[in-house]
Every structure is written in C-alpha cells, then in structure tokens.
Amino acid sequence: MTEASTSWPAKAHSGVEQLGRLSVRTVEELGYTGALLIESLYWIIIGPFKRQPISVPAVFAQMMSIGIAAAPIIFILSFAIGVMLAIQGIHSLKTFGAESQVVVGIALSVTREFGPLITGILVAGRSGSALAARIATMQVSQEVDALRVMGINPVRYLVAPALLAMLVMVPTLTFLADLAGLFGGAVYTSVELGLSYTAYLDRSLAALSVNDLSQGLVKSGVFATIIALVGVSNGFQVSGGAEGVGRVTTRAVVLSISYIVIADMIFTYFLNR
Amino acid sequence: MSYNQRQHEGVSIIELSGEIDLSQSPIARQQILGVIESGQDLLVDMAAVSYIDSSGVASLVEGYQAARKNQRQFALVAVSNSAMSVLSLARLDQVFPIYASVDAYFQQDD
Amino acid sequence: MNATLHQPVIEIDKLVTHYGTTEILHGIDLEVHEGEIMIIMGGSGSGKSTLLRYLLGLGIPTSGSIRLLGQDITRCDADAMYQLRRNMGVAFQGGALLSSLSVVENVMLPLREHTKLDEKTMRIMARMKLEVVNLGGYEDMMPAELSGGMIKRAALARAIVMDPKLLFFDEPSAGLDPVVAAELDELILRLRDAMGMTIVVVTHELDSAFKIADRITVLDRGHILITDTVTALRASDNERIQSLLNRTPSKERLEADAYMDRLTAG
Numbered sequence: 213m214t215e216a217s218t219s220w221p222a223k224a225h226s227g228v229e230q231l232g233r234l235s236v237r238t239v240e241e242l243g244y245t246g247a248l249l250i251e252s253l254y255w256i257i258i259g260p261f262k263r264q265p266i267s268v269p270a271v272f273a274q275m276m277s278i279g280i281a282a283a284p285i286i287f288i289l290s291f292a293i294g295v296m297l298a299i300q301g302i303h304s305l306k307t308f309g310a311e312s313q314v315v316v317g318i319a320l321s322v323t324r325e326f327g328p329l330i331t332g333i334l335v336a337g338r339s340g341s342a343l344a345a346r347i348a349t350m351q352v353s354q355e356v357d358a359l360r361v362m363g364i365n366p367v368r369y370l371v372a373p374a375l376l377a378m379l380v381m382v383p384t385l386t387f388l389a390d391l392a393g394l395f396g397g398a399v400y401t402s403v404e405l406g407l408s409y410t411a412y413l414d415r416s417l418a419a420l421s422v423n424d425l426s427q428g429l430v431k432s433g434v435f436a437t438i439i440a441l442v443g444v445s446n447g448f449q450v451s452g453g454a455e456g457v458g459r460v461t462t463r464a465v466v467l468s469i470s471y472i473v474i475a476d477m478i479f480t481y482f483l484n485r
Numbered sequence: 486m487s488y489n490q491r492q493h494e495g496v497s498i499i500e501l502s503g504e505i506d507l508s509q510s511p512i513a514r515q516q517i518l519g520v521i522e523s524g525q526d527l528l529v530d531m532a533a534v535s536y537i538d539s540s541g542v543a544s545l546v547e548g549y550q551a552a553r554k555n556q557r558q559f560a561l562v563a564v565s566n567s568a569m570s571v572l573s574l575a576r577l578d579q580v581f582p583i584y585a586s587v588d589a590y591f592q593q594d595d
Numbered sequence: 596m597n598a599t600l601h602q603p604v605i606e607i608d609k610l611v612t613h614y615g616t617t618e619i620l621h622g623i624d625l626e627v628h629e630g631e632i633m634i635i636m637g638g639s640g641s642g643k644s645t646l647l648r649y650l651l652g653l654g655i656p657t658s659g660s661i662r663l664l665g666q667d668i669t670r671c672d673a674d675a676m677y678q679l680r681r682n683m684g685v686a687f688q689g690g691a692l693l694s695s696l697s698v699v700e701n702v703m704l705p706l707r708e709h710t711k712l713d714e715k716t717m718r719i720m721a722r723m724k725l726e727v728v729n730l731g732g733y734e735d736m737m738p739a740e741l742s743g744g745m746i747k748r749a750a751l752a753r754a755i756v757m758d759p760k761l762l763f764f765d766e767p768s769a770g771l772d773p774v775v776a777a778e779l780d781e782l783i784l785r786l787r788d789a790m791g792m793t794i795v796v797v798t799h800e801l802d803s804a805f806k807i808a809d810r811i812t813v814l815d816r817g818h819i820l821i822t823d824t825v826t827a828l829r830a831s832d833n834e835r836i837q838s839l840l841n842r843t844p845s846k847e848r849l850e851a852d853a854y855m856d857r858l859t860a861g
Contacts, residue, residue: 350693358691361651362705364681507710507757508804538758539819540712543719570789 214251232272245445248367252375255368264370274377277306278339282385286334290389294318294324294396302404311405315412316419322393323420328428329476331386332435336468343374344464347447348457375440382436383429390428431479442468494506496526498587502533514544522550524548528590532563542571549581562587604629604761604793612649619645621817623628632787632794634804637814646814647765647797652676664760676859681709684754688765690746692738699725699734701752709757724752728782744775755786762786762794768803773825778859780807813839
C-alpha cells in the first residue's frame with residue numbers, strides 16, 4: 213500500500229517532467245533550426261560579398277543527387293496518383309451524373325495538393341535521410357570540427373548548398389509531379405470516358421489558374437526548407453558513434469515527413485480562406 | 486618582399502629580399518616565370534631573404550620545372566640556413582642546383 | 596632568437612568548462628612558449644581531449660581565458676578568429692579527412708579557403724607537404740583507401756600546408772604500430788626544427804611523449820598535476836604521476852564514508 217502511494221506522485225511527477233523536458237527540447241530544436249536557416253541565408257546572400265561564397269559545384273552536386281535519381285520514381289508515383297484520383301473521382305461523381313467534372317477535380321487536387329505532397333515525402337525519404345546521415349557521419353568523424361578549425365564555416369560549406377539545392381529541386385520535381393499526375397488522370401479518363409487528350413488538356417487548363425500552380429510551388433519551397441533543415445539539424449546533433457548516425461537518420465525522415473504534412477495543412481487552411 | 490633583376494654574362498639574376506609569404510609569393514612567381522618564358526637562364530639570389538614559406542618554395546619549384554622544360558639553366562644562390570631547412574624538409578635541397586654565391590655559379594661554368 | 600623563444604604563444608588562464616552541468620576542467624593554467632613541443636598527457640576522463648577542444652576554439656568555456664598568439668579566443672570576434680585560424684594547424688585523432696575529397700584536395704582545402712594563390716602553386720604546395728609526410732604518389736587516393744597511419748600523415752600534411760605557427764596534434768600514435776608511431780614522432784621533431792612551429796600534442800603514449808616533449812603537462816580529473824620537463828616529471832614524488840609513469844592502477848586510500856554513500860545512494 214505504502215509503496216503504491218509513494219510511487220504514484222513520483223510517476224506523475226516524472227510524467228510532467230518528461231512533458232516539460234520534451235517541450236523545452238522542442239523549443240530548443242526549433243530555435244536551433246531557425247538559427248541554421250538564418251545563417252544559411254546569410255551565407256547564400258552575404259557570403260559572396262565577404263569573399264566567402266558558397267561553392268557552386270557543391271550546390272550542383274547536391275542538385276544532381278536530389279533530383280536526377282528521384283525524377284523517375286516521382287513520375288511513376290504521381291502518375292499512379294493521377295490514375296487513382298481519376299478512378300475515385302469518376303466513381304463518386306457518377307452518383308451525380310457529373311463524371312466529366314472529374315477533370316477539374318484532378319487538375320486542382322494534383323497541382324494544389326498531391327504534387328507537392330508526394331514530392332516532399334519522397335525527397336524527405338530519399339535525400340533528407342541521406343543529408344542527415346552524411347552530416348552525422350561527418351560530425352562523428354570530426355570532419356565538421358576539422359572544417360571549423362580550418363576556418364571553413366560548416367553552415368556555409370554543408371548546409372547552405374544543401375538548402376539551395378533543395379529549394380531549386382523540390383519545386384522542379386513538384387512541377388514534374390504535377391505533369392505526371394495530370395497525365396495519369398488523362399490516360400484513365402480517356403479509357404473510361406473516352407475523353408481525348410486534347411480535350412482533357414483544354415479542360416484542365418481552363419480549370420487551372422496561375423494561383424493553383426503557384427500555391428503548390430510555394431508549398432514545395434516550404435517543404436524543401438523543412439527537409440534540408442530537419443536533415444542537417446538532426447545530423448549535427450548526433451551523439452554516440454555509428455549507432456547514433458542511424459538513429460538521427462530515422463528521426464530526420466520521420467520528423468520531416470510529419471512537419472511536411474502539418475505545414476501542408478496549415479498552408480492549405482490559410483491559402484484557401 | 487622586394488626584388489631586383491639584373492643581367493650578368495647573359496644570365497638573368499633575380500635578387501629576392503625580405504619575407505616571401507603567402508601574400509608575396511605570387512609576385513616572386515610571376516617574376517621567375519616571366520624570365521624563364523623569355524628564354525633566359527635564371528639565378529635566384531636568396532641572400533637577403535629573411536623568411537620563405539612553402540608558397541615561396543612552390544614558386545621556385547614551378548620556376549625550376551619551367552626552366553627544365555625550356556632547357557634553360559635555373560639555380561638558387563646564397564640560400565640561408567632557415568630557407569635551407571624549409572627546402573630540406575621536402576628534400577628539395579637534393580633537387581635544386583644550389584650555389585654559395587653568384588660568383589660560385591659562374592666559376593663552375595668555366 | 597633566444598628572446599622570442601620564451602614568449603608564450605599559448606596562455607591559458609583559470610579555464611573552467613562544463614559539459615551539461617558537470618564541471619570538467621577546474622581552473623587550468625598553462626603557458627606554451629614559441630618553438631616548444633608541449634605534451635598534454637592524462638588517462639581517459641582526465642580532461643585532456645576537452646582541453647584540446649577549447650584550445651581549438653570549438654567550445655565556449657564557463658570562465659577563464661585562452662590566448663593564442665596574443666589573441667583571446669574566448670572573446671574575439673569571428674573575423675579575428677578566422678584570421679587566427681590561418682596560423683593554426685590541427686591534426687585530429689582519426690584524421691578527419693573529408694571523405695568526399697581526394698587526399699591532395701583535402702590538403703589543398705585550407706589554401707583554397709584562405710589564399711588566392713594560383714591553382715598550380717597550391718597543388719605544388721600540397722604535394723610538397725605530402726612528400727614531407729612520406730605520402731608522395733598517394734595524392735589521388737580517397738581517404739577510405741588509406742590505412743590508419745597514412746590517414747594520420749595525410750591529416751598532418753593538411754594541418755601544416757599553410758605553414759602554421761601553431762600545430763595541434765591529437766593522439767598521433769594511437770592505434771598505430773610502433774614503427775609508424777616512431778616515424779610520426781620523428782616528423783614532429785623535424786617540423787619544429789625546420790619551421791619553428793609551436794606544437795601541442797595530446798597523447799597517452801608515454802614513450803612517444805618522452806621522446807618528443809620539451810615539457811609535459813599531466814592532467815588528472817580536470818586538474819593539472821604538473822607541468823614540467825621530462826626529467827623533472829620522472830623525479831616527481833607525486834603518487835598519481837608515478838602511477839601514470841609506471842602504468843600502475845591508482846591505489847589511493849579509500850574514503851569509507853564517501854564510498855558507502857556512493858554505493859547506497861538513492
């Protein structure tokens with residue numbers, strides 16, 4: 213009895229304490245990530261004037277690794293999403309006898325939602341994890357320290373190029389995903405409803421405004437920033453050798469996908485008011 | 486660092502003096518390569534060099550290589566002890582033709 | 596030459612550092628003179644690696660100051676630190692070569708960052724340093740293709756490529772076979788003699804320390820036990836120093852009360 217009565221408050225206490233620690237840690241991490249963002253932007257913008265520009269080859273190398281290999285898989289996934297939207301759309305619109313309106317539905321949901329989201333999640337899984345692993349490995353092997361003692365700012369050398377590459381490649385891949393999604397929708401619609409590709413294209417273009425496309429692209433820019441910063445901040449905060457590298461890599465992927473979905477919701481809410 | 490260039494019996498002599506460090510060695514390099522490319526033999530007189538770092542030594546290496554390619558003579562003259570220790574660290578004392586003085590160079594030529 | 600020989604190029608004054616809430620270094624005072632080879636010794640957990648981190652400006656101490664070449668690195672601004680780094684070379688324990696760059700590119704990295712020299716000049720400089728450390732001909736290999744001893748030597752080449760005034764070397768002989776370790780010791784001596792570098796070596800290897808040291812400082816649990824020449828160190832009657840020198844486990848008197856408290860705490 214006495215044991216139970218003493219352990220209860222202790223448990224409650226540790227629960228509150230854990231919650232407190234967690235929130236302190238979250239705030240700390242947010243602050244750290246924000247500082248990384250500001251410092252990266254500083255080097256991207258001010259660096260060239262201080263004769264310490266970020267390395268252009270490094271940016272291109274990152275762009276290649278983010279973009280080129282991801283393009284086929286993003287194309288296939290987005291195509292599949294387009295097909296699925298067409299199937300679901302036709303199925304549910306049939307009830308109202310408005311199957312032909314499916315084109316509008318596909319056009320809007322692909323460009324505003326699914327293109328950016330599928331690209332963001334895929335790049336987070338492929339390149340966000342690679343980024344976190346690379347930085348964590350460098351941290352563990354003291355390469356980051358070596359950069360600092362050589363007077364090479366690690367944010368300038370490692371973070372800024374990755375951020376810049378993400379900011380270019382994620383929107384580009386998103387645009388590709390938009391096209392693939394629309395194409396997927398067109399293929400299924402033409403089979404099911406006998407709508408020609410040109411008619412599909414015409415209707416899609418009529419339904420889409422510049423705003424729809426740009427909304428998706430703005431989102432993808434935000435996703436790019438999330439992927440890059442969550443990847444590098446987790447990488448820098450590694451502890452405990454090779455095992456730690458695996459841990460922060462997983463953490464980076466889970467966190468960036470979560471943040472992407474949450475950011476997506478918030479953005480969608482505010483952009484559609 | 487400062488330098489002075491003169492001719493003696495058809496050979497160019499560059500007299501380097503002062504500190505040849507990261508900021509100064511590009512000037513020395515340009516002088517040395519300029520003489521070699523104009524097709525002359527070159528002596529680099531280092532009597533007045535108080536300090537030379539590896540960028541300076543690298544310039545000498547580049548000059549010597551260019552001279553060998555153009556089949557010109559290239560030699561170091563009056564290398565101070567401290568400069569010699571920098572050279573010998575990379576075993577370059579066994580590579581460069583080194584003479585105690587300008588006179589010593591012309592005497593061995595005869 | 597003699598006058599400058601005694602000018603301190605490293606001055607550590609009452610350095611206190613924390614890791615989280617634990618105090619690691621408890622007020623370290625140390626001076627290193629120009630052209631001197633100073634060995635920092637101590638067992639694991641003595642704080643020697645921590646001391647090195649702070650000497651390299653990789654951490655912000657709780658209190659105290661560290662002056663390198665007259666510049667207080669605990670207080671100076673980023674630009675001053677950047678300039679100071681031109682005069683500092685560091686060879687890390689595991690080499691810390693960037694794995695994405697070849698050996699020669701690694702060695703050239705400080706030159707690319709800090710100088711506007713011609714590409715050819717930089718390459719020759721890097722190759723010269725690789726020759727100095729006996730890695731001539733390995734320049735195009737990637738770090739992953741090198742052995743442990745080669746990585747350490749390549750890291751040393753990168754550390755000295757700018758002809759720094761200050762060279763820091765973390766555990767030069769750890770994990771190397773005795774012959775390779777002895778070669779590195781030889782190299783450290785030659786560098787000091789040829790370039791007049793001030794060299795700080797962190798190590799736990801006694802043989803190597805005695806061979807190259809001008810002075811040795813012994814750290815123990817965040818305190819300096821002694822800073823003196825090899826001869827004076829050997830003559831010291833301090834129990835913990837002797838146990839370090841003779842590699843015997845420390846047999847200090849057990850304090851019964853404190854010990855019982857530790858065992859039963861909580």
